[in-house]
Amino acid sequence: MSYCIETHGLTRVFGQHTAVAGIDLRVEKGSFYGFLGPNGAGKSTTIKMLTGIIAPTRGDARLLGYDLQRRPLEIKRRIGVVPEDLCLFENLTAREYLGFIGQMYRLPRAVTQARSEELLSLLGMADTGKTLTIEFSHGMKKKLSLAAALIHDPELLFLDEPFEGIDAIASRTIRRVLEQVIARGNTIFLTSHILEIVERLCTHVGIIADGRVIRQGSFAEIAPGGRLEDAFVQAVGGPPDAGAGLSWLGDPGL
Ligand SMILES: Nc1ncnc2c1ncn2[C@@H]1O[C@H](COP(=O)(O)OP(=O)(O)O)[C@@H](O)[C@H]1O
Numbered sequence: 001m002s003y004c005i006e007t008h009g010l011t012r013v014f015g016q017h018t019a020v021a022g023i024d025l026r027v028e029k030g031s032f033y034g035f036l037g038p039n040g041a042g043k044s045t046t047i048k049m050l051t052g053i054i055a056p057t058r059g060d061a062r063l064l065g066y067d068l069q070r071r072p073l074e075i076k077r078r079i080g081v082v083p084e085d086l087c088l089f090e091n092l093t094a095r096e097y098l099g100f101i102g103q104m105y106r107l108p109r110a111v112t113q114a115r116s117e118e119l120l121s122l123l124g125m126a127d128t129g130k131t132l133t134i135e136f137s138h139g140m141k142k143k144l145s146l147a148a149a150l151i152h153d154p155e156l157l158f159l160d161e162p163f164e165g166i167d168a169i170a171s172r173t174i175r176r177v178l179e180q181v182i183a184r185g186n187t188i189f190l191t192s193h194i195l196e197i198v199e200r201l202c203t204h205v206g207i208i209a210d211g212r213v214i215r216q217g218s219f220a221e222i223a224p225g226g227r228l229e230d231a232f233v234q235a236v237g238g239p240p241d242a243g244a245g246l247s248w249l250g251d252p253g254l
């Protein structure tokens with residue numbers, strides 16, 4: 001089995017708090033891996049460690065066959081990231097931003113230009129002209145961030161809550177692009193706290209809660225009936241009276 005991401009005891013501690021508590025991830029090449037968990041479970045911290053934004057406290061990881069600690073540049077060249085806080089340069093237009101990213105990856109200028117035009121047109125942003133990214137809506141920022149993550153044709157794409165705060169049209173466009181990335185044989189690692197997104201898109205699922213990976217496997221293994229809810233609630237645990245609802249809403253006398 002060739003794993004695209006493999007971690008051993010990957011851990012991150014912030015002060016007294018263990019955000020990620022020794023996780024062993026196995027992400028197969030070509031899979032669309034959904035990393036699902038409630039808010040604060042450790043999803044973004046995991047992505048930040050895997051993409052070299054923060055260092056692990058303990059443990060190790062291999063991405064695309066390279067050791068994360070020893071070969072960070074080889075990894076960075078081959079991955080794309082849409083981070084949680086998009087960090088676009090605010091005083092650039094969409095084209096200028098993609099031009100800068102293309103230079104960073106040392107793509108020939110003509111390749112950057114051609115790919116930028118194609119990405120912007122596909123994402124419905126071809127006519128943003130001189131508008132600076134600081135003036136963009138949240139959805140436009142997210143789409144531009146996706147374009148920047150794709151411009152060097154990465155083998156492995158990381159997306160942290162890519163559909164958060166996105167309208168239905170932008171969301172459909174992003175979904176189509178992601179399907180193409182997978183059809184090309186590349187791998188996607190996506191985090192979400194929303195079951196339906198993972199159900200709709202992912203071939204593989206990892207469930208994280210309190211910094212620990214509780215379940216991991218193919219979608220069919222984790223959700224035999226095609227629905228993740230039971231597996232998720234079982235793994236994460238609901239409040240004790242989740243089924244009872246609000247007493248006063250059920251009382252016609254009030
Ligand atoms: N830079 C940080 N400093 C201190 N605590 C942090 C930091 N980043 C994340 N945490 C804490 O780590 C836990 C996991 O956070 P995060 O990985 O962002 O969760 P998720 O993305 O699953 O919502 C949370 O309790 C969060 O408050």
Ligand SMILES: [Mg+2]
Pocket residue numbers: 043044045084160161
């Ligand atoms: Mg997060």
